[in-house]
Amino acid sequence: MSRLPPLPRSRGSQIYLGQLVVVTIGLLLTVVGFWRAGVATIGASFLVASLLRAVVPQSHDGMLRVRGRVFDVTWTALLGAALVVLAFNVPGQPG
Template sequence: MLSRPGLDLRNRLPVHLPIGMVAVIVAIGMVRVLTQHWRQGAVLIGGALLVAALFRAVVPDDRVGLLAVRSRAIDVLCYLAFATLMIVVAWTITPPKLT
C-alpha cells in the first residue's frame, strides 16, 4: 500500500521537534522557578514530562529523537510517573507560616 507524501507523520515531523518542544516548556518552567515562583515552575516542568510521554506514545520511533531511551512502554510509564510525582509534590507542599 502506497502512502501519499505529506500525509505520513514520518514525513512531516522533524526529528528534533519533540525534544525541542519539551525543552522550551522546561526552560519556561525554569524561568518561573528562578523568578521565585517555584510552584508554577515545577508544575510546568511536570507538564513538560507529560508532553514528553505523549510524544513518546504517539510519534514513531524513528522520529521521536532523544525522547526514546528504552522501550516505548517503559519510557511512557517513567515520564508519566515523574510528571505525576512532580506535580503532586508542587501542589501539596505548603509554604511555612511566618508567625
C-alpha cells in the same frame, strides 16, 4: 546576519526540543520566585511529552530511539505526575 538552525526533522527530536524549552521556562519561573508554578510547568511538560512519545511513529523517533518507548512513556509519566503532585501538595512556608 546569522540564521537560526533549522528545526529537527523527526517528530521525536521536536518533542525533545519542545520539552527542553518548556522545562527552561519552568526553571525560570522557579528562579524568579514562582516555584510552585515552575515545578508544575516542568511536571506538565513531562506529562505532555509522555503522551506525545506514546503516539509518535517509530520512523520519527529521532534522538528518542536510544531508549525504549515503554521506558520513556513510563518514566516521563511518573516523573511528571510526581512533580505536579509535589507542586500542589507542599504546604506554604511561613513568612
